[in-house]
Every structure is written in C-alpha cells, then in structure tokens.
Amino acid sequence: MTIDELRWFLTLAETEHVTEAAARLRIAQPTLSRALLRMERRIGTQLFDRDRHRLRLNDYGRIFRRHAQRALDELDAAQDRIATLLDPPQDTLSLAFVHSVGGWLVPRLLGAYSHDAPGPRFALHQDSAATVLSLLLDGTAEAIITSPRPSDPQLGWLPLRDERLQLAVPADHPLADRDHVRLGDLADERFIIMRPKLGLRQITCQIFHRAGMTPDVVSECTEISTIKGLVASGLGVAVVPAGDGGPPPAGVRMVPLTDQDAYRTIGLAWHQGRPATAAGRRFREFAVRYARGADPA
Template identity: 25%
Template structure:
C-alpha cells in the first residue's frame, strides 16, 4: 500500500469525481483510476459504488476514508515539523483568497511580507470564502484571507477589518439618487451575482429569500473588475464589499435598507501543526494590525 494511493483515494472521495481529483492533484486521470483499483485489490473490498452517476463511497469505503484522513494529516504535520527541525531557510505557505480580497486587500499585505521574507514561497489559490473555509477544514490550505463572519469553531481567526456589503448601481440610473436600496428596488432590477462558493452570494440570497424575493440574475462572475464594468455599462446591479469601490468610475455604492456588515480576516485550522513559515505569516499579520491600530490611535 503506497501513500500516493491513499492520497488519490482521499481526493477522489472528497470531490466525488476522478477527473476533478486528477486536475486538483495535477496528475492524469488514468493514474488515479489505476491507483484506486490497486488499492481495492489489496484491501479485497470495493471502495466506490460505481453504479451511481456521481462517484459514491461504499460503506466499507466510508470507514476506510475516516481512518486514513487522520493518518494522512499526521503524516503531513510530521513532514512539516521535521523540515522545521532541519532549520532550512526555506518554506512554503498555501493561502486561499477570494477574488475580491485578492485584488484589494492581499496585495498590500503580500508586498510587505515578501520583502521581509523573500526566502519563503507563497502559493495563492483563488476561491470563494465558503469554498476556502471547506479547504481549510480539509487541510488543503495553510491559511485563508476570507470573510470570517460565522466561520466554523474548528478555525482559528484573526480579524483584520470590517466591511459593509453594499449595492452597486449604474451612476446614471435613478437608483443612484437613493440613500438606501430597498427590497422592492432589488426585486425589479437585473442582478449580476458572484458565483457559487461566495459568502456574499449566500448572504444576499438568504436575505432575499427571507423576504420572498427571487432576484433576476442575468450574469454571474467572480471577477470584481468585470462586475464593476458591467454595472457601469447599465447591465444590472450587484453586491460587493465597500472596500473594493473606492475607485469605480460609473458605479455608485448604495447601502442596503437593512445594513449588512462582515468581518474580514485570516483563518487557519486549529489542530494543525504550524510550521515556522506559517507562524511567520501569522506574526507578520498581527504586527501589521498592531501598527495600524497604533497609527489610528495617534491620529485621533
């Protein structure tokens, strides 16, 4: 039984799709298929029920997955810890960032961190906040700079800023003259929505559902620049964090009738071993926050 076989089985189980697992692991689909078949032959059981349209675990497969999840996590942590003991001047950090934070919050942090720790390699993974939370829980990422409001108790959180969810409307439209956007305004408008996996999408749709409103979604995109361009062109309205609308020609930010605020910050798994590289990033973020708070207090 090889470690790679277990890793392939784990990823295929999580994604319930061998093709997607191959893409995530950057290997060919036949490699994963062959590895899983060998694993099944060695165990003498069938791990997947292949009669379903979607890949599904058999009861035996579910038990096996539950056992190896902890084993693989311990192996990953052991490798990190041993590498730290070797005291190499090298390290890798995997960070998940939603497109909105990636474009407007992270660059300010990353540029300063990279200057101070140029020997560390940082890999960025763009997804929505909800998807990043799930990947942190599955130990696929070291950190996520995400909307932390309502995050799992399994995640350690470092709040960094608070932002308001606002409606983005064309600057020349009648809606731009309003002080607040009402549910009726939203109900009659064309809406450009962030894609699945976004905390903002989930929050807005949840609020609208409470008011029995089904928005007319005409387009979906995770590219903030694209969304702002579509709004400015009069295609529809959208919902974004106010932090990304400081420089948005042709777009007017309007608060919602019931204001919505969210906390943005750094998140990581509580029970994972924290490598020296990862700890340096946590310490850097904390130090940056302290300096910012000191500057704000001095200005008051």
C-alpha cells in the same frame, strides 16, 4: 488505460506516424501499435484515419486529445502539489484567498508583512470561498483569507477588517446620483448576484432576508468584475464589496447602502488541530498586529 498510454497517444497525435512516435518514445513500434488498438477498442471508435504509411487524427481523435492533455495536466499539477507538501521550500507559507480580495487586501497585507519579516516566501492560491476552505481542510493551505467566517469549529478565526457593501448601478440609472440608498427601496430592481455556494452570495442573501425582500435575480456570476461589467451594460444592479475605494469601471456608479448590516467581515482562518509551521506562526502573529492597526498598510 494507463498514464503511459495517454502520453503515447499524445505523441502519436503530434507526429501522426507510428515509426517516428515510437522512436521518440523509445519503445518498440509493435508495442505502440498494440496500445493504440487497445485504446480505440475501449473508446469504441478509431481515433486516426489510416492512410497507407501514415495516420491522420480524425474528429474523434481531436476530441480525445484535448481531454487526454487536460487529464495529464491535472495529474502533473497534483504531483507538483504533493511534492511541494512533502518537501516545501524553506520557510514558505501556503496561503489561499478568495478572488475578491486578491486585487487589494492581499497585496496590501503581504506588502506590510514583507517589511515586518523581510524575505518571506508564499505559495498563493486564489479561488472561491468553498475551494479555499477545502484547501485549508485537506492541508494544502495552512491559512486562508476569506469571507464569511467558516462554520467549522476546528478552524481558528481572526477578523482582519469589515468591508462595506455598496450598490452598483449603471451610470444612467435614476439612483446613480444618490448619496445613499437602503435595500428596502430596491424591491423593483433587477439584481445580478454571485452564484450559490460563493461567500458573497451567502452574505447578500442574508442581508436581503433581514431587509424583508426577495431580489428579482436576472443573472448569476462567479466574478465581481463580471458583475460590474453586466451592471455597466444595463442588465441590472448589484450589491458588491467596496474594495479598496478606487473608482468603479466605466459606466458604473457606486451608491453607499445605509443598512447597518450591509458589510462583510474578511478574516484569516487556520486549522487549530494541526501544528503550525514557523512561517504560519509568524504570519498569524503579524496578522493580529495588522488587524489592530499597529502596522502601516
């Protein structure tokens, strides 16, 4: 099944008329009809109900249309990404970062950089720690902002800041009014944590292990905002980053953890085996100054 055939199918699904679809695609009607029959033979069922002079997309066709559109969208996105890599906009830095720093640290960092180097251009990508690392390794991103530090020895690393971890509890929880708490006191709590392979999950598992406890996990999530929402609903408690220090969502209280290792280090990583672009070199030089506190943020 070719890409052209998928596009022809989507046009046919929209018009439900072979003659009209063929005219729009500028191909012969018999060519389109034969392509549809080949497609249906490969799939093993008809995608349209035949109604004399028209076609009617059936349930199988509607399922196939959703997946065909998704496949073409992914292919278009891949072509766009490759085109950007082959001919990037002048002086553009491709930067990827984990979700949990997208709402505060990244805007703060890039805002400070725009004052240091007016007119910078960024191609930004926000995702999980595993995904942003893969973007760095395959060359899609020139630098990433992530946590914890990637273990790959090919990667350079610049710590940007240490961020304290706190305990998020429901507003009516017995610990909600505490000034602080330690993990060793939470053995009877039910925890909501990040899913495996996510950066924050790795960090929280390490501090639980050092505290000598195995958390009772009731739910696993991929977003910190979802975790806080579940905490607000009373499902459990969670260890989450302090973020920018702003107020928590309604129904949640943040209690500082006294454990000395209850923090994560957020840093900038890059591939040491690849030559840096001019934009990448300037940004790394700025990031060094930013990490030392020489720039206002």
